[in-house]
Amino acid sequence: MSPTVESNVALRKTALNAVHRQMGAKMVDFGGWDMPVEYSGLIAEHMAVRTAVGLFDVSHMGDILIRGPQALDAVQHIAMNDAAKLQRGQAQYSAMLYPEGTFVDDVIVHKLGDNDYLLVINAGTREKDVNWVRQNVPRFRCHADNLSDYYTQLAIQGPKAADVLRKLTNVDLSTIKNYWFTYGTVCGLSNTMIARTGYTGEDGFEIYIPSDEVTSQRVWEEVLRAGQEFGIAPCGLGARNTLRLEAKMALYEHEISDTINVWEADLGRFCKMEKGNFIGRDALERAQGQGLRRILVGLEMIERGIGRDGYKVFSESGEQIGYITSGSPAPFLKKNIALAYVPPGYAQIGTVVLVEVRTQKIKAQVVPTPFYKRQKK
Amino acid sequence: MAYPAAYRYTREHEWINLDGNQATIGITDYAQNSLGDIVFVELPKVGEEITAGKTFGSVESVKAVSDLYAPASGKVVAINEELANAPEKINSDAHDTWMVRIQLTNAADVSKLLSADDYEKFVKEEGAA
Numbered sequence: 001m002s003p004t005v006e007s008n009v010a011l012r013k014t015a016l017n018a019v020h021r022q023m024g025a026k027m028v029d030f031g032g033w034d035m036p037v038e039y040s041g042l043i044a045e046h047m048a049v050r051t052a053v054g055l056f057d058v059s060h061m062g063d064i065l066i067r068g069p070q071a072l073d074a075v076q077h078i079a080m081n082d083a084a085k086l087q088r089g090q091a092q093y094s095a096m097l098y099p100e101g102t103f104v105d106d107v108i109v110h111k112l113g114d115n116d117y118l119l120v121i122n123a124g125t126r127e128k129d130v131n132w133v134r135q136n137v138p139r140f141r142c143h144a145d146n147l148s149d150y151y152t153q154l155a156i157q158g159p160k161a162a163d164v165l166r167k168l169t170n171v172d173l174s175t176i177k178n179y180w181f182t183y184g185t186v187c188g189l190s191n192t193m194i195a196r197t198g199y200t201g202e203d204g205f206e207i208y209i210p211s212d213e214v215t216s217q218r219v220w221e222e223v224l225r226a227g228q229e230f231g232i233a234p235c236g237l238g239a240r241n242t243l244r245l246e247a248k249m250a251l252y253e254h255e256i257s258d259t260i261n262v263w264e265a266d267l268g269r270f271c272k273m274e275k276g277n278f279i280g281r282d283a284l285e286r287a288q289g290q291g292l293r294r295i296l297v298g299l300e301m302i303e304r305g306i307g308r309d310g311y312k313v314f315s316e317s318g319e320q321i322g323y324i325t326s327g328s329p330a331p332f333l334k335k336n337i338a339l340a341y342v343p344p345g346y347a348q349i350g351t352v353v354l355v356e357v358r359t360q361k362i363k364a365q366v367v368p369t370p371f372y373k374r375q376k377k
Numbered sequence: 378m379a380y381p382a383a384y385r386y387t388r389e390h391e392w393i394n395l396d397g398n399q400a401t402i403g404i405t406d407y408a409q410n411s412l413g414d415i416v417f418v419e420l421p422k423v424g425e426e427i428t429a430g431k432t433f434g435s436v437e438s439v440k441a442v443s444d445l446y447a448p449a450s451g452k453v454v455a456i457n458e459e460l461a462n463a464p465e466k467i468n469s470d471a472h473d474t475w476m477v478r479i480q481l482t483n484a485a486d487v488s489k490l491l492s493a494d495d496y497e498k499f500v501k502e503e504g505a506a
Contacts, residue, residue: 026410026411026413037413037440038413041413041414041468042413042414042438042439042440043414043439238413238439238440241440242439304417305417306416306417306437306442308442328439328440329416329417329437329439331414331439358435358442
């Protein structure tokens with residue numbers, strides 16, 4: 001056995017760090033943050049989210065507020081989806097791109113008001129994202145504020161998420177559609193942002209509360225208590241990763257990065273070329289003309305073995321054709337699945353490829369994605 | 378979790394339990410805990426030779442794969458077939474779940490390994506590092 005070596009650099013902590021440790025969570029360095037990777041066990045937590053409800057501390061995510069009379073123009077310039085289509089109280093998946101059409105980061109854009117847009121960004125890319133926004137919005141009449149440290153962000157995810165949150169709020173949750181948000185009282189905190197968003201492929205909510213330790217801890221505990229009757233489980237980043245993988249949601253430095261473009265990542269449906277100019281658009285238009293070199297596909301291992309991040313993918317004739325971006329056993333599907341970049345010629349559903357798992361090559365086949373899709377009510 | 382005093386331990390977190398000229402090998406509770414939910418164990422075949430300090434298989438959890446290092450040299454006389462379908466047994470009782478049984482080539486290999494007390498000290502230091 002050779003467990004991974006941990007680094008000694010000073011890690012950042014969320015307001016709930018002491019609570020996680022007190023609850024016996026196993027902690028890891030995630031993008032410079034000291035975060036819980038699991039509490040009761042990854043599989044149990046994953047299953048709780050698929051069949052009941054789970055609670056995640058996702059306060060390491062960042063928040064950038066773009067505010068001003070030209071806030072919309074700024075958002076349209078720095079993010080690829082069409083924010084003009086958003087109504088107040090609506091959110092959308094989007095991404096900030098480099099001029100090359102590759103990814104600075106993927107983001108959720110929330111329209112708070114005509115002059116206010118909130119971008120929720122990833123933890124590991126916080127500083128880079130904030131700098132990128134600040135560099136690229138000065139030509140518009142607006143300013144960008146980094147609100148990341150002001151919020152404790154909790155994700156309540158799973159088919160029973162609404163049942164749990166209903167006990168703690170005065171808001172009629174049935175009025176919040178998927179990827180919409182509103183404000184209301186949660187655990188006695190008025191004007192709390194409640195968004196029907198998440199990173200698990202399941203129904204659920206993300207709430208944004210003040211980031212002081214006392215409030216954060218109180219709300220965390222109240223949610224767990226309210227969720228007890230529904231089988232709530234505190235969940236770590238381990239389950240968050242397997243849940244998002246089953247739902248084929250991208251993770252930065254895996255499915256998306258500064259060397260992968262939008263078409264390759266199969267995220268074209270969130271990229272609105274017709275909305276007008278935006279950073280990365282020209283390169284994407286050129287790339288469209290040139291055709292794809294590689295594309296993201298879902299793989300399912302046919303033979304015994306687990307394809308993992310970075311493992312090489314070969315054609316049946318033995319030529320290396322690509323690599324796995326994320327791979328793991330899928331606890332709910334009970335299969336070994338992976339996302340991988342391969343040339344378009346190998347992207348057809350049913351295509352058999354080989355994955356180099358340590359010393360041997362095992363068979364896998366291209367399958368439809370997302371691997372898991374929840375039943376809509 | 379108490380580490381059985383009769384076993385000897387490696388710094389790579391395997392245990393070995395001597396039984397005459399044979400011995401069973403598994404991984405420690407510390408190891409299973411740091412791996413998390415174990416889903417797959419790859420073991421050598423009966424009849425294969427394993428060499429002290431060299432890898433003889435691997436153990437995989439949902440999130441990671443780790444090599445298994447042989448605490449001693451010998452010929453594999455049995456593998457725990459149960460682990461093919463129930464690898465999670467290692468999580469629930471690591472010290473009572475053996476992986477392979479070997480015929481020792483040189484019983485003296487074992488005397489170089491850590492005692493339960495020394496191993497416990499070792500993991501405390503590793504955990505604190």
